[in-house]
Amino acid sequence: MMLRLVVLVFMLGLQLRHCAADLCSWTGSGFAAAVDSRIVLQVRLRCTEGSVRWIYPGQALRVVLEPNLSSARRTTVCIKPSPSLRGASVFIERSGELNASCRPCNDTELLMAVCNSDFVVRGSIKNVSHDSARQTSLVEVSAARVYWQRSGVFEHQPTAAGSPWRGHIHTLLQCHVQPGDGEFLFTGSEHFGEAWLGCAPRYKDFLSVYQTAWAARRNSCDFPLD
Structure with missing residues (x-):
């Protein structure tokens, strides 16, 4: 489901208050947003590692992740606390819109994902644990092939039979x-x-999409098929 919250923010006259720039980590308060519901806090972080600590969460927090690396892509994440303050919804901002993240990718998005993602891994789901407080799930992946990854999220275990890579998403x-x-x-x-x-996607479904795009010369990049 697509949510046009960014557009609505400005139509309703909400104020975007800049909190910080060029930081690795940020700690701040949403107290002002509790007083004035038009305020949306914005944080800009430029390191590859860090943390965000939001005290008294208010209307929303817009985090711009722009690592100071030539190979890094700018990503904007909007965080909206739940009314009970026991969790939060996280949205990725793309082209002025916020993506509800659970919808399946269409063919175009899938072809772009294998070219532009920080990691591309073929494998299976071994286990899933849920954290109701953070409103997140942690997926344990057993991978037969790591095509690429930006850092060491997936670790190689040469003694493991069949799927020598392990990681969590x-x-x-x-x-x-x-x-x-x-x-x-x-x-x-x-x-x-x-x-x-x-x-x-399921790997067989990806193969079908990629091979169709390759035949029509619509693939965004070459992907190793094996």
Whole structure:
């Protein structure tokens, strides 16, 4: 489901208050937003690792992740606390819109994901644990092939039979990810040392999409098929 919250923010006259720039970590208070509901806090972080600590969360927090690396992509994340303050919803901002992250990727998004993601891994889901407080799920992945990754989220275990790579991927609790059979192509982004799930089609479905695009010369990049 697509939410046009950014557009609504300005139509309703909400104020975007800049809190910090060029930081690795940020700690701040949403107390002002509790007083004035038009305020949306904005934080800009430029390191590859760090943390965000939000005290008295208010209307929303807009975090711009722009690591000071030539190979890094700018990512904007909007965090909206739940009314009970026992969790939060996290949205990725793309082209002025906020993506509810659980919807399946279309063919165009999938082809772009294998070219632009911080990690691309083929494997299966071994286990899923849920954190109701953070409103997130942690997916344990057993990977037969790591095509690429920006850092060492997936670790090589040469003694493991069949799938020598292991790693964990974060996603939203509302996505209802469950362990199951089948081989998937996991893609996504890395933020502050954590992998976050993007597109994750079944590998056979990805092959069909990629081969169709390749025949029509519509693929965004070359992907190794094996």
